[in-house]
Amino acid sequence: MTMPWKFICKQEALVEGAGVAAMVNGEQVAIFYVPESDNKVFAIGNWDPVGKANVLSRGLVAHLQEQWVVASPLYKHHFVLASGQCLEEDVNVPHWQAKLEGGDVFIAAY
Amino acid sequence: MTSSVSFLTTKPHLIVIGNGMVGHHFVEQMIAQGGHETFQITVFGEEPYLAYDRVHLSEYFTGKGAADLAMTDGSLYDEHGVRYFTNSLVTKIDRTTQQLVLQNGNALSYDKLVLATGSYPFVPPIPGHKRENTFVYRTLDDLDAIRDCAKQVTRGTVVGGGLLGLEAANALKNLGLETSVVEFAPRLMPVQLDDKGGAVLKEMIEGLGVKVYTDTATKEIVDGESAFHRMNFADGSHLETDLILFSAGIRPQDALAHQSGLSVGERGGISVNNHCQTSDDDIYAIGECALWNNRIFGLVAPGYAMAKSAAGHLMGDAGVTFTGADMSTKLKLLGCDVGSVGDAHAQSQGCKVFVYQDEISQSYRKMVVSEDGKKLLGAVLVGDNSYYDTLLQYYLNAIDLPSQAQSLILPAMDGAPVGLGVDALPATASICSCHNVSKQDISDAVCQGALSVADVKGVTKAATGCGGCAALLKKVVDNELLALGVEVSTDLCEHFAYTRQDLYNLIKVEEIKSFSALLHKHGKGHGCDICKPAVGSILASVWNEYVLKKEHISLQDTNDRFLANMQKDGTYSIVPRIPGGEITPDRLIVLGQVAKTYGLYTKVTGGQRIDLFGATLSQLPEIWEKLIAAGFETGQAYGKSLRTVKSCVGSTWCRYGVNDSMKMAIDLENRYKGLRSPHKIKFAVSGCTRECAEAQSKDIGVIATEGGWNLYVCGNGGMKPRHGDLFAKDLDDETLVKYIDRVLMFYTRTADRLQRTSVWMESLEGGLAYLKEVVINDKLGLCAELEARMQHVVDTFQCEWKTTLQDPEALKTFRQFVNYEGNDSNVVFVEERDQMRPATEWEKQQLIAKVG
Numbered sequence: 001m002t003m004p005w006k007f008i009c010k011q012e013a014l015v016e017g018a019g020v021a022a023m024v025n026g027e028q029v030a031i032f033y034v035p036e037s038d039n040k041v042f043a044i045g046n047w048d049p050v051g052k053a054n055v056l057s058r059g060l061v062a063h064l065q066e067q068w069v070v071a072s073p074l075y076k077h078h079f080v081l082a083s084g085q086c087l088e089e090d091v092n093v094p095h096w097q098a099k100l101e102g103g104d105v106f107i108a109a110y
Numbered sequence: 111m112t113s114s115v116s117f118l119t120t121k122p123h124l125i126v127i128g129n130g131m132v133g134h135h136f137v138e139q140m141i142a143q144g145g146h147e148t149f150q151i152t153v154f155g156e157e158p159y160l161a162y163d164r165v166h167l168s169e170y171f172t173g174k175g176a177a178d179l180a181m182t183d184g185s186l187y188d189e190h191g192v193r194y195f196t197n198s199l200v201t202k203i204d205r206t207t208q209q210l211v212l213q214n215g216n217a218l219s220y221d222k223l224v225l226a227t228g229s230y231p232f233v234p235p236i237p238g239h240k241r242e243n244t245f246v247y248r249t250l251d252d253l254d255a256i257r258d259c260a261k262q263v264t265r266g267t268v269v270g271g272g273l274l275g276l277e278a279a280n281a282l283k284n285l286g287l288e289t290s291v292v293e294f295a296p297r298l299m300p301v302q303l304d305d306k307g308g309a310v311l312k313e314m315i316e317g318l319g320v321k322v323y324t325d326t327a328t329k330e331i332v333d334g335e336s337a338f339h340r341m342n343f344a345d346g347s348h349l350e351t352d353l354i355l356f357s358a359g360i361r362p363q364d365a366l367a368h369q370s371g372l373s374v375g376e377r378g379g380i381s382v383n384n385h386c387q388t389s390d391d392d393i394y395a396i397g398e399c400a401l402w403n404n405r406i407f408g409l410v411a412p413g414y415a416m417a418k419s420a421a422g423h424l425m426g427d428a429g430v431t432f433t434g435a436d437m438s439t440k441l442k443l444l445g446c447d448v449g450s451v452g453d454a455h456a457q458s459q460g461c462k463v464f465v466y467q468d469e470i471s472q473s474y475r476k477m478v479v480s481e482d483g484k485k486l487l488g489a490v491l492v493g494d495n496s497y498y499d500t501l502l503q504y505y506l507n508a509i510d511l512p513s514q515a516q517s518l519i520l521p522a523m524d525g526a527p528v529g530l531g532v533d534a535l536p537a538t539a540s541i542c543s544c545h546n547v548s549k550q551d552i553s554d555a556v557c558q559g560a561l562s563v564a565d566v567k568g569v570t571k572a573a574t575g576c577g578g579c580a581a582l583l584k585k586v587v588d589n590e591l592l593a594l595g596v597e598v599s600t601d602l603c604e605h606f607a608y609t610r611q612d613l614y615n616l617i618k619v620e621e622i623k624s625f626s627a628l629l630h631k632h633g634k635g636h637g638c639d640i641c642k643p644a645v646g647s648i649l650a651s652v653w654n655e656y657v658l659k660k661e662h663i664s665l666q667d668t669n670d671r672f673l674a675n676m677q678k679d680g681t682y683s684i685v686p687r688i689p690g691g692e693i694t695p696d697r698l699i700v701l702g703q704v705a706k707t708y709g710l711y712t713k714v715t716g717g718q719r720i721d722l723f724g725a726t727l728s729q730l731p732e733i734w735e736k737l738i739a740a741g742f743e744t745g746q747a748y749g750k751s752l753r754t755v756k757s758c759v760g761s762t763w764c765r766y767g768v769n770d771s772m773k774m775a776i777d778l779e780n781r782y783k784g785l786r787s788p789h790k791i792k793f794a795v796s797g798c799t800r801e802c803a804e805a806q807s808k809d810i811g812v813i814a815t816e817g818g819w820n821l822y823v824c825g826n827g828g829m830k831p832r833h834g835d836l837f838a839k840d841l842d843d844e845t846l847v848k849y850i851d852r853v854l855m856f857y858t859r860t861a862d863r864l865q866r867t868s869v870w871m872e873s874l875e876g877g878l879a880y881l882k883e884v885v886i887n888d889k890l891g892l893c894a895e896l897e898a899r900m901q902h903v904v905d906t907f908q909c910e911w912k913t914t915l916q917d918p919e920a921l922k923t924f925r926q927f928v929n930y931e932g933n934d935s936n937v938v939f940v941e942e943r944d945q946m947r948p949a950t951e952w953e954k955q956q957l958i959a960k961v962g
Contacts, residue, residue, distance in 0.1 A: 013928040017664030018671070020923070023930035031928070036636055047936075052951070053680040054934050058668045058727075062638035064604070071639035073668035073676050078639075 003097070003108035011103045014041070019057035019070060021046050024109055030057035030070070031098065031105065032081055037068050040100045042081035043107045045093035048072045050086070056093065121150040122221035124424070125210060127200045127366065129155030131164055132397030132413035133226030134181050137192060139421035146190040148425065149222070153187070153194040154212070157249055160184055160196060165410055165576050168281045170253050173831040179250075203370035205390055222392050224420060225367070225380060229360035229398035229408070234269070238331030243338050244354045247278040256355065260285040263352030265337050267291070269328060271298040275357035276443040279320055282355065283444065284833070290321040290349060292341070294358070297324055302439065302450035306467065307490045310474040314446045314493065317472075318836070323349070360408055362399045375401040384431035385423040386416050394420040407435055410575060411543040418546065436506060436543060440491070440498045440578055445835060447495035447879065452505045453478050453488030461487055464516045468493075471879075471887070475519035477501070484510050489519070496876050499582045507539045532582070532589045541586055544575020549586055556590040563587050581875070602863070603640040606633045610788065610863045614648050623653055624661045643667045644863040647750055650786035651858045652899070654906040656913050657786075658920045669748035672924065673910055674730055679937050679948045682730060683723040684710075685747035686737050687783065690757040690775035690795075691718025700740040704733055711945045717754030717792065719745060724946060726933060728926045734911040743783075743909040750864070751786045752793070755779035756804070760797030760814070769814030771797035774843070778812070781847065784907035785854065785900075788861040788870075792827075806834045809867040810850055815839070819846045823853055823881070826868035835871065835878045838886065848897065852885040855896035 008022050014033035022029045028046035046054045051074030059070040062078065069078040069087065078087040084095035097108035124145070126133050137153060140146060155161070162179040170179060177183075187194050202211040203223070211217045231246035233239050243263070245256050260266065266282040268275045271293030282289045291298075297308025298315070312322045327344040334340040337350035362379040366372075373381045373389035379401025386394045386402075396416035398408055407413065412435030422430035440449035456463050460481035467474045473493030480487055486504040491497055497519055504511060504518070511518070537550040547570045555569040563584050567573055573580040601607045606629075608616070613628070622628045625645050629637055637645075646665030650657055657663075657670055669675050674682035686701070701720050705712045711723040725733055734744075747753060755778050758764065760771030775795040785791070794805035795812040804827075805811030811822035817840030825834025838849060861870040874880060883889040914920045926933060938954050939946040949957065 009928040013922070015663065015923055016660070018923075020928045021926065023927045023932065028927075028934070051678070053678065054936050055668070055676070055680045058672070058676070058680075060639040060642060060667060061664060062640075062642070063636035064638055068636075074678065076639065 005099065005106040006109050008105045008107055011100060011105060014105065017061055019059065019061065021054070021057040024107065028054050029096065029107065031107070032061055032070065034061060034068055034081070039082070039098070041098040041105055042068065043096040043098040044070070044079060044081060044084045045095070047093060048074055048077070049091045049093060050077050050089065051075050121148065123219060124149035124151045124222045124224070125218075125220040126151065126153045126224045126226060127210075128226035128228055128397070128399075129153050129157070129161045129194065129196070130226060130228045130397065131161055131181065131410055132228070132417050133224075134161030135414045136224060136226060136396060136417035136421055137187065139418050140424070141186065141190045141192070143421060143425045145421060145425055146192060151192045153192060154198040154200050155194070155196045156199045157251070158197050159250060160194065162250065167247075167253065168277055170250060171257065171281050171284055172833055176250055200366065203366050205370050205393075208392070222424060223394070225388070225393065225395040225399055226397050226417075227363040227366065227399045230363050231356060232359045232361045233356045234328070234358050236328050236331060238339075239356070241331055241339065243352060244331075244356065246356050247274060247281070256281070256353070257285065259353050260287055263338065264288060265290075265351045266353040266355065267341065267349060267351040268355045268357055270357035270359065271295070271322065271324065272301065272357065272359065273299060273439070273441065273443070276315070278355050278357045280444045282353070283318070283320060287353065290323065290351065291315070292323045292326050292328060292349070294327055295324065298322065299448065302448065302454055302490070303492065304455055304476065304490055306465070307474050307476065307492045310467070310472060310492045311446060311448060314472050315444050318444055320444065360398060362401065362406055364399055367395070375404060379406050384419070384433055385428065386420040386432055387423070394424070396420050402432060403434065405434070407437070409435075409437060409439065411435060411546075412437075414544055414575070415546055438502055438505065440495050442495075445878070447491065447493055449489070449491035449495045449498040451489040451498070451501050452486070454490045456488065458487050464519060466516075466519045468521075471883070477515065477519050479511065479515060483515065486511055494879050499579075503535055503539055507536050509534070509536075532585045535586075541582055542570070542572035542575065542579045545571040547572040552583070552586050553590050556587065556594065561591065602644060603638055605629065605635045605637050605641050608632065610644055610648070611860050613645060614652070614859050617648050618652050623649065623655070625649070625665050626661065640863070643670070646670070647786050647788065647863070651903070654784065654903050656908065657910060658914060658917070660919065663920075663923070672727060672730060673744060673748055673914060674725065675748050677723060677948070680934060681723070681937055681948075682725050682727070683721050684725055684730070684733060685715065685719050685721050685745040686742035687745040687779070688719045689779040690755055690772055692772060692776060697740060697742065700737070700742075704736050708733060709939075709946055711947055718756050719747070719754060721747070724939065724948075726926060726937065727924055731915060731921055731924050735915060738909070738912055738915065744911040746783065746910070749786060750789050751784070752779070752782045752791045754792060756792070756794040756808070758797050758802040764797060766800055767797035767814070768816055769797055769819070771795040771803065771814055774812060774819070778847075778850070781904055782850075782854065785858070785903050787854070787858045789864050789866045791854070791867070807831060808834065810853070812846065818842050821846060821849055824867040824871035826866055830868070832868040837878070837882065849885055851900040852893055852896045853881070855900050856881070856884060856892070
């Protein structure tokens with residue numbers, strides 16, 4: 001079964017090399033625009049389970065050990081943008097497929 | 111009446127009397143050799159504390175507590191079944207029955223006994239020496255008493271101008287007393303220094319405001335007229351003082367030896383052989399109470415060596431003997447470097463001497479060499495200890511001197527002193543004399559997997575005694591790692607094989623203006639949360655462009671990206687600049703109105719500003735619009751940049767003020783407010799020496815004097831407090847600003863990322879003296895450039911919030927959500943003390959339950 005693609009925003013709303021927050025079905029999603037990556041856009045949960053606040057969209061995007069990650073602004077834990085996995089602790093955040101098409105941003109969600 | 115304390119044990123009973131540094135080291139040595147399995151070990155200490163670091167005792171006055179100085183919290187003893195008793199004075203040894211008696215009357219038996227009773231301060235029997243407000247400088251209790259007294263009085267005098275006396279004088283000075291030193295001998299530090307060295311040191315110390323009386327005998331101490339005491343001197347003159355501290359040498363604490371009939375020296379000290387055994391084979395003496403070959407060793411390193419040989423002998427290893435110790439020493443007294451190696455007084459037969467003296471920068475160096483000029487026999491250093499490590503290695507290892515031996519004490523014309531490469535040291539070279547660690551020991555530790563200085567310290571204990579060998583240790587470790595083919599990485603991160611300083615130079619010289627250009631030319635990969643903000647900061651230091659420019663925005667940490675300080679719940683706090691803490695009632699009202707409108711929690715900060723908490727992302731631009739309209743500027747509390755210049759009101763209002771500290775603080779804050787630096791920077795300006803602005807705890811501290819301004823640099827409060835170093839005295843306004851320009855730019859250019867000035871200073875090779883050379887004497891020929899760079903930053907200042915409000919591209923990033931106008935439902939406030947604060951997790955659940 002395939003997920004339907006849900007329109008989030010126009011590409012202009014994104015910030016190059018950084019994240020923004022979106023509200024999708026009542027859930028906060030952090031969307032990152034990384035032009036150098038194969039994917040271009042990534043979507044993970046905005047909630048930092050370590051710092052316990054909705055801040056991941058405001059973290060710094062980094063490239064560590066061949067993976068795109070975001071460093072949480074609170075305690076600097078790194079979360080892999082493609083999988084939501086935390087590099088330092090055994091926790092993970094939700095992740096969604098995302099795509100950039102015709103100047104629009106979509107994520108795969110109901 | 112005595113009662114017997116019996117310990118149920120079948121192991122022989124080893125009792126250690128005394129729990130100072132050496133007594134503690136002995137226990138450590140025993141444990142390391144498994145001695146706690148062989149013996150039941152019991153330790154008695156007279157003081158209320160377990161062993162503490164007496165070498166760094168003075169740091170008790172500069173912020174360290176008893177716990178910081180403690181060498182053990184007792185857990186080492188507990189874990190190994192060593193029993194210990196503090197507050198327990200042993201008063202008697204009965205050698206025939208092998209029993210000890212404690213002050214409380216308890217007695218117990220020993221099989222082996224170790225005396226580590228240390229020494230006591232010698233107080234010359236001057237009439238009046240037992241008056242009130244007279245002290246010695248030995249224990250934490252002594253220091254508590256001195257501190258209590260110093261609070262009540264203004265003048266203090268140290269009797270004794272030796273090593274410990276000057277250390278004590280520094281402490282009195284730090285306690286805010288007008289300080290004098292009275293020395294009986296014709297020069298300061300008569301044991302370690304020669305006449306000229308003593309004279310240079312005297313001049314330096316007097317330059318710091320401490321009066322020094324040499325060749326002065328005190329005849330009596332009587333009631334003073336203008337102070338508590340009057341010290342009448344043999345030459346008829348006198349000195350009035352409130353507090354007297356005796357530091358006229360130490361005497362071995364050998365009372366138990368006298369009482370029990372052990373052999374003692376004519377002038378005291380318990381006689382010991384090369385195993386540190388006394389005249390009774392079952393009793394050992396180690397440390398300052400022991401007399402070896404008619405000598406007392408008043409330093410910690412020989413004490414440790416004695417502890418090791420005694421422990422070895424007790425464990426059946428007679429090979430580790432004590433055969434004397436090197437008494438070379440280097441230290442910083444009142445901020446002045448002093449070093450003494452071997453035969454400082456040139457008493458060896460036929461020896462020859464090289465002397466270098468520089469009266470301008472106040473330094474003096476002497477080398478004593480053998481008759482044939484091939485070996486170093488001794489040395490004296492005053493003013494600059496950067497020569498010490500090399501000289502000591504030549505001396506200790508009897509390395510042949512180079513043909514131009516005098517180069518070892520001459521200033522190198524291109525800057526750094528000529529050092530002996532660590533490669534040239536023999537394997538037996540002693541690197542750490544406190545713990546007797548040789549180059550070979552370090553090499554072994556590295557081979558066995560200790561691949562960093564910290565690891566090597568852990569394994570060998572090198573550099574954990576007095577710490578004087580730390581720089582040398584690092585060189586040896588790096589050298590060993592290189593020899594093993596292990597790369598010593600100083601890379602910033604996996605993307606740049608450069609240090610921060612390298613990157614700074616690349617950006618400046620090649621005029622690189624963006625992260626991507628730098629990465630493309632000199633890095634690899636895509637960058638990370640280490641290199642991005644570091645490079646963002648360097649770019650801002652050098653070019654001072656708007657930090658939210660499109661090519662810079664993704665380099666900024668969240669605080670810099672949104673120009674506010676993120677709090678734990680994801681909301682922000684806002685700190686407008688209030689230069690020098692001076693604010694008009696109208697502006698104060700604006701802050702109040704804004705806080706009220708947006709329901710912000712309001713608090714006055716430590717830096718004399720006002721912090722407004724609880725603003726959401728989307729509120730930030732609205733709030734700043736109002737603040738800027740009222741004339742406020744960004745306070746850059748979010749940046750690694752100048753934070754505040756704290757100030758007192760100064761001579762305008764204060765009856766003690768000697769200069770207008772308020773105006774100076776405002777001028778300085780406005781000058782440096784835009785500077786991005788490796789870490790945050792705090793200033794303070796005090797209007798007189800009462801120092802109400804606490805300038806000595808700041809990165810840059812300025813204190814008004816009758817003659818202008820005194821400049822202090824590299825102080826710090828916070829987690830690891832450090833007193834600022836007095837950098838220059840009695841400066842006029844213009845010179846003050848010039849020096850601050852240069853110091854700050856030199857720091858910005860050479861420090862590591864996130865390195866505060868205090869740590870930078872500690873790691874700067876050559877330390878304060880070197881920084882003075884660079885900034886005052888322009889040793890590197892950099893001053894004009896440093897000033898020009900600072901002027902560029904000053905000229906290109908912009909209020910980042912003002913720029914942001916005019917930039918629609920930047921403003922769009924301040925939306926909470928890109929597709930929704932609501933707020934973050936996890937941000938919940940409750941009221942406390944009439945203001946709002948973030949709700950706790952529990953409170954949030956209660957609130958949700960109510961709503962549900």
